Amino acid sequence: MPPTVRRIPRPTAQRLSLYLREIQPLIALGQQTLSSRALGEKLGISSAQVRKDLAWVLQSKQTNEAGRSGVGYNCVKMHDSIRRVVGTNRRWSTALVGVGNIGRALLGYGGFVQDGFPITVILDADPRMAGKRIGGLVVQPMSALRKAIRTHRVTIGILAVPRSSAQAVATQLCDAGIQGILNFAPMRITVSKGVSVTNIDVSIALEQLSMDVSISNRSRLTGEGAV
Amino acid sequence: MPPTVRRIPRPTAQRLSLYLREIQPLIALGQQTLSSRALGEKLGISSAQVRKDLAWVLQSKQTNEAGRSGVGYNCVKMHDSIRRVVGTNRRWSTALVGVGNIGRALLGYGGFVQDGFPITVILDADPRMAGKRIGGLVVQPMSALRKAIRTHRVTIGILAVPRSSAQAVATQLCDAGIQGILNFAPMRITVSKGVSVTNIDVSIALEQLSMDVSISNRSRLTGEGAV
Incomplete structure (x- = not known):
């Protein structure tokens, strides 16, 4: 066995x-x-x-x-x-969907390539964005998603779109054969079986922090150390 | 007891x-x-x-x-x-340090106020940014940090600055009496005793995802379910 x-x-x-x-x-x-x-x-x-x-x-x-x-x-x-x-002994080709502020922040952060996660495709639903060059890549329309993912052997999708379109784009990514999604939309997305998701959710992170600060304040007030 | x-x-x-x-x-x-x-x-x-x-x-x-x-x-x-x-039964006044792409993405995300974490102060080290109005707030210079934090009773600082200045700004926030820091810089920061930190680290999130995808792929190859 x-x-x-x-x-x-x-x-x-x-x-x-x-x-x-x-x-x-x-x-x-x-x-x-x-x-x-x-x-x-x-x-x-x-x-x-x-x-x-x-x-x-x-x-x-x-x-x-x-x-x-x-x-x-x-x-x-x-x-x-x-x-x-961890899986960083190999290179993971990633596709960024959404070139708003979060998407641009990610494109501006050079650490990805070094870390083994080069962004090889960028896409946006806004037709005014298609064809624009950002950080050395040309923004593709969503209609190009499936082909671009195959051509660039993309395994990870980075979802940097508004909450309202997050589920629809996640489904498109799954249908195109993506294996993992890094989700920045402040909601839980549903994906196909076998697709992994990691959420980066600022609201939840702030709630974790407020919980820690609250506990810290309470333990100060009661004169007790937090366990 | x-x-x-x-x-x-x-x-x-x-x-x-x-x-x-x-x-x-x-x-x-x-x-x-x-x-x-x-x-x-x-x-x-x-x-x-x-x-x-x-x-x-x-x-x-x-x-x-x-x-x-x-x-x-x-x-x-x-x-x-x-x-x-969780601590969201109260309002947490927050200060955003750094109005680059991440900072702007956060300012553009309206969910904070609703979630009980209004951004009441924005600051930036770049003197060209000071005085500019973004999302209804005027960017303050770093020299205004301590006073702004007192005036607006800020308890949480949002650190959206480059890695190179993250520790220095974190120390300034601690010295100004902040109780918690949401850290977007891709590094661990050292803070004063009693100050809570939550890190939002995209590189680590990507590594978590690549680990999950790797495990998922291996379990497919061996015909076993991941436990």
Whole structure:
């Protein structure tokens, strides 16, 4: 029986991304090994948590054994192993739908290509936008979606359209064979089976923050530390 | 001994925001009660998970008892109880620092005021921006930060500045007495003790998505369902 592909818990997955960011500059500086304690200290995470997170990476059949007790993790091997789990060992061609303010902010942020997520296609429903050149790419009309996604082997769609058209565009992206959607519209979208979605929702992020501030204020008022 | 303020787990906290979004329109339609099963079905969450999440709300001393077995939860009471825990029962005055593309996208998104997070101050480090009017507000220079935050009783700062200046601005916000920061810069910022931070990090979101797509692809290849 082949080993089961385990779904990595979301908080672990998010920390793996942070670990990558910390390990990469160390490799550039020529550092050979890194202890779970040193890695944890950089991020304010306990060494036990780091070891637990990295155990997820090591248990995956996608990875090499990379950690040795007392010696620490081999930086290069651990970096490679995490990248294979995260999927950033390959290049993901992405299509941006919507070139309003959010779309332009994304196009203006050069980190994508470096991170392995080049935007190769940009589209907009506004016919006045079609044909315009933004950040080296020409805005395509929505009618060009399916063909552009095939031509550029796009696997990830970035949904930066208003709430009112988000579901319709998400459905178009799914029908065109996209595998994942990064959704900036402030709503949950319904997608085809097998399509992954990550939501970036500013309202929810603000609510998380107000919850944290409220709890922090209450624990100050009662003279208790938050658990 | 006063009851301890318990830190709600992050996934539960995020679901509480989603529950609010679902319950609100039902109240507007006059619906009295809602079962955990019906609420869960709207969001693709099990009724057991909904009950577990709402138990966090009910255990908090901030809330009323709102659920009754067999009858379901009283919509109005549950909505009020969640809002008290999330902190959206009050108005949070926010200051936006940085009126580039991300900042403008946020100013253009009208949902904030409705959600209880009005942007009352906008600031930018670029002297050419100072004095310009955007979305009904006049851009202030950074030198006006401390005074503007006091005058407008700002509790939350929205950090929409480049990575290079993010830490310096975060420190300024902390020194000015802010209680929470919504950070859009693609890096972890260090803040004063007692200040809460929520990060909106597009690179990390893309990595989460590539991880999900990779796992989904692997489970398709091996003919196994992801756990």
